[in-house]
Amino acid sequence: MSYNSLGARVRVYLDNGTTTPVAREVLDAMLPYFTEKFGHPVFPYSLGLEAAEAVERSQRAVAGTINAKPEEIIFTSGATQSNDMAIRGVAYANRHRGRHIITTKVENPSVLRVCERLEREGFKVDYLPVDSEGFVDTAELERKLTEETILVSVANVNDEIGTIEPVEEIGEILRGRREKIYFHVNAAAGYGKVRIDVKKMGADLLSLSAHKVHGPKGVGALFVAEETPIEPVSYGYISLFKLRPGTENVPGIVGFGRAAELMAENFDRDVSCMRRLRDKLMAGLEEIPYTVINGPRGDKRSPANVSCSFKGVEGESMMLHLDLHGISVATGSACSTTKLEPSHVLTAIGVKAAVAHGTIRFTLGRYNTEEEIDYTLSVVPRVVEQLRRISPVKPEQL
Amino acid sequence: MTVDYTERGMLKYSEKLLERFRNPKNIGEMENPTVVAEEGDPQCGDMFRMFLKIENDRIVDARFLSFGCAANIATGDVTVDLIKGKTVDEAEKLQIKEIAEALGGLPAIKMHCAVLSYKTLKKALAEYRKTRSGAGPQG
Incomplete structure (x- = not known):
């Protein structure tokens, strides 16, 4: 668990596609x-x-x-x-x-x-x-x-x-x-x-x-x-x-x-808010070298979903390191599940297995804020760099 | 088709393993190692590179690099600890189950991580033996 500039504990929940807090x-x-x-x-x-x-x-x-x-x-x-x-x-x-x-x-x-x-x-x-x-x-x-x-x-x-x-x-x-x-x-x-x-x-x-x-x-x-x-x-x-x-x-x-x-009452506001945060998060993540966005962009993409593959990094390690910083995400890495194959969805869209293992899914909900996205974007590049430093797999080789 | 209904989707790591994962002591490159060995495949989601510095048949330093999950990093780190300071003969006797035990146990589906770090070590030691025998008795 980390602390923000005000000394408060940080818990940024970006796994709303898995489940959400009850309103x-x-x-x-x-x-x-x-x-x-x-x-x-x-x-x-x-x-x-x-x-x-x-x-x-x-x-x-x-x-x-x-x-x-x-x-x-x-x-x-x-x-x-x-x-x-x-x-x-x-x-x-x-x-x-x-x-x-x-x-x-x-x-x-x-x-x-x-x-x-x-x-x-x-x-x-x-x-x-x-x-x-x-x-x-x-x-x-x-x-x-x-x-x-x-x-x-x-x-x-x-x-x-x-x-x-x-x-x-x-x-x-x-x-x-x-x-x-x-x-x-x-x-x-x-x-x-x-x-x-x-x-x-x-x-x-x-x-x-x-x-x-x-x-x-x-x-x-x-x-x-x-x-x-x-x-x-x-x-x-x-x-x-x-x-x-x-x-x-x-x-x-x-x-x-x-x-x-x-959901019906807040639909327009929630969707436009999630879409804005999604695009900000996606743009920020794309600045990290050797990073690939999975899935379409714009109106053909769920406003709540950002799926990202960080080459040369393994997803489960990434997920657990982000957790140490108070950020909850999901991974498409096989290692986090009880089977050892990469995600069938990433395989179906043609993502190579070695890249699929480095996939993180960020999913937004009604209660996410812009500050949380800023915080996430300040943490993710550091964690990616840290894991790439200890990896024998070079991102440029993938 | 029967289903093992006792199987759970959840992974539970020991506190020892998580501590190793958070703060690995032996991870990183090594300059001028005696031998380097690599095992695994990024396609399968895990890979090790192990560096050994060996003087007079004793492992004086060891380090590793990891592309893999938390169990991968932790098994690599503990394997290196288990062989550091030992002779090559002693290191060759290391068993997979000692690696798992040193971590307070491994989830069944993560046993392959211990196997992979074990195989990397074996490969490095075999490589060392080969270069020694190639160098002749004076080497």
Whole structure:
């Protein structure tokens, strides 16, 4: 932990793409639902009704942020569960029509692992390539579509490099087909960063997580457009949602609803603020020699994401050194995970493994300030230089 | 397909390892080393270069450079400490598990870091033996 010029401890949180702090207003809204308003929403006595009403209020709040109907929102444990429910649920319910699914090489593991499971169950999955900035090849999508295709799944924003994918264009392509092809959008990384309109996207299913937008962890949502054939992937006592049995996380759902309202109220201000800080951070980092920005620039990039590869430096060491200076970031380095391959996203956009290992992801949230960016830009070049000094790998060789 | 459900994504380093990572004592270049050896590959995300200064078959100084994670830096640093002042024969007896133990243990997926620093040391010592035998009995 470091100290700023005023002697205060510094904690600069630049890993909002991983998770965010809960907003004060969100916590305040949640608290009564742990102790006083603790009822089970399935029972029609007053405590139950109170809880059910709270869940419905959150359905309206979340629906309002994506142009959906409240009854099209199902609460889940987070986007990971939403993705599984959407992909397997639609695959199973439509397998009589075909067993072909299309996704991309740069999806979150919560999409890729589910698709791999379906492959083992006899489905055929195509993984679309992306270009050097991470944009999905829509022409390749059109070529891959067959009579057998039942589902396409693409994230609207890439969680590692911030690429804003052409989901509306994809929705348009799918709408033009004779056979209905369901379209799932994992919007966990895009929520609160880009406007989401399920009708414009032509999305039939869309996944969200509360904790990426200053809501609590362990709660998310799945939007399922009316009349989408979908099978539940887990079974049990049905409370409010047949697709997701089990007792609802009512305090979490209340928190998500409040976080969604705050997100909508602050959207324009938050996005323009994050974009300004993003561009300042990116420009400052680019002044460090042998530094590469991953992903696109400008309007096609998430306002919250800066992904940077520092050649000759290893990402985990970088992350831990920045932590000593009070700065929290994520790394694309294989060494910080339990597998030893570099990030599949960086590999897909053509970043060499030796460079990918030196990747740091900075992600912004509502509460970051310009002073924090100034401080970060005063620390990062020193840490990069320090690590390059002890490295046998020279950046100019990579 | 079965899954090891006890596996965690989280890495937990020992305090000893973190201290070595934060303040490595033996990292940096060495001028006029007796031998230099390199192991690893930046493509795989870790690489060592080890410098040994050997006088009368005794390692009088050792240093290393690292491209790698916290465990990589810490294992390199502790390996160098474990062999400094020892004879070449003694250094050759060093075992991978001694490196890990000196750090208060290593997460299973980081054992390859100890293996890599061990291999670099072995390579350096073999290199030394080779130059010695090449130089003949007077060398």
